[in-house]
Amino acid sequence: MLILGIETSCDETGLALYDSAGGLLSHALHSQVDLHAVYGGVVPELASRDHVRRLMPLLHLVLERAGRVLPDLDGVAYTRGPGLAGALLVGAGAARALAWALDRPALGVHHMEAHLLAPLLEPDPPAFPFVALLVSGGHTMLVQVAGVGRYRLLGESVDDAAGEAFDKTAKLLGLGYPGGPALERLAGDGDAGRFRLPRPMTDRPGLDFSFSGLKTQARTLIRQHGDEPGAAAAIAFAFQDAVADTLAIKCRRALAEAGAERLVVSGGVSANAVIRRRLDDTAAAAGARAYYPRLELCTDNGAMVAYAGWCRMRHGQQDGLDFDVRPRWSLDGLRPPRAG
Ligand code: KG4
Numbered sequence: 001m002l003i004l005g006i007e008t009s010c011d012e013t014g015l016a017l018y019d020s021a022g023g024l025l026s027h028a029l030h031s032q033v034d035l036h037a038v039y040g041g042v043v044p045e046l047a048s049r050d051h052v053r054r055l056m057p058l059l060h061l062v063l064e065r066a067g068r069v070l071p072d073l074d075g076v077a078y079t080r081g082p083g084l085a086g087a088l089l090v091g092a093g094a095a096r097a098l099a100w101a102l103d104r105p106a107l108g109v110h111h112m113e114a115h116l117l118a119p120l121l122e123p124d125p126p127a128f129p130f131v132a133l134l135v136s137g138g139h140t141m142l143v144q145v146a147g148v149g150r151y152r153l154l155g156e157s158v159d160d161a162a163g164e165a166f167d168k169t170a171k172l173l174g175l176g177y178p179g180g181p182a183l184e185r186l187a188g189d190g191d192a193g194r195f196r197l198p199r200p201m202t203d204r205p206g207l208d209f210s211f212s213g214l215k216t217q218a219r220t221l222i223r224q225h226g227d228e229p230g231a232a233a234a235i236a237f238a239f240q241d242a243v244a245d246t247l248a249i250k251c252r253r254a255l256a257e258a259g260a261e262r263l264v265v266s267g268g269v270s271a272n273a274v275i276r277r278r279l280d281d282t283a284a285a286a287g288a289r290a291y292y293p294r295l296e297l298c299t300d301n302g303a304m305v306a307y308a309g310w311c312r313m314r315h316g317q318q319d320g321l322d323f324d325v326r327p328r329w330s331l332d333g334l335r336p337p338r339a340g
């Protein structure tokens, strides 16, 4: 079964071909980072227009790379939400039209479910059940996963997502957009013992997160020490260290609470090497193992959408001829795959 995946929920146009026999055959991405950088964040209308421009050329590219043609497709999966309404509509419209023209099924998938399942694309994938930590620009969640569509939300951020906190703190430090990778690079040169930030909400039971206070405390440090030599890197280090520790503490709790032996970590922030190492250690200390997607599949991409689509379409799940998008869509409400 050959599935085309289309991701357009935010600022990357991602397309991919997943084949149940051959695995991930090809994937291609156009990142709009340069387009939005001058504004310091994503401009929704510009994002939608750029998806329109990029989508068809990327479709031909993934087909060419895989040596396939459009009629080879058995189905088309696209990101239905959550995300920017206009951006989602570009992918949904293209996917629905393509599927109709080819007389194939189409399915709108949940962006966070796609992130959650992305590590299953790797060799030696985790078996169910597992605990998933989803850390992206829009979400921070801990989820108990019994199987595809069998999710129990254990905790989530009550304010900023982890990636959002990285982006905002990076901005305060005068780094470009997106801030996560830039902050990680700067923190690499940082003096480890110079500043320390708290580990929010770890002093009480529960698995929720709060990251907006860290950004505020980083701002105070920047005000007080910003012009001292090496201060920016040391503040970046302290911020990243606090986020890594906080995630690790909550993951340890979640593994214990769920009695799980596998921790799956996905979403843009899971590309962070310091956070990966900390979570590897946490999992090992709990007698568990951590699983991640390869780096290029941590951030938004079409491969995870094609794969999540296949996980459901293989059981016959598909949408009707009408389509809509869900800019806000909770993961908790998803159900296991069903035919029709
Ligand atoms: O999953 P993603 O590509 O898009 C969303 O669904 O939100 O995640 C993007 C987020 C951004 O906030 C970005 O700054 C963050 O992931 N990110 C990182 C790193 N790479 C990307 N954060 C920390 N360290 C990184 N290396």
Ligand code: ZN
Pocket (backbone or CB within 6 Å): 111, 115, 136, 137, 267, 268, 299, 300
């Ligand atoms: Zn994402």
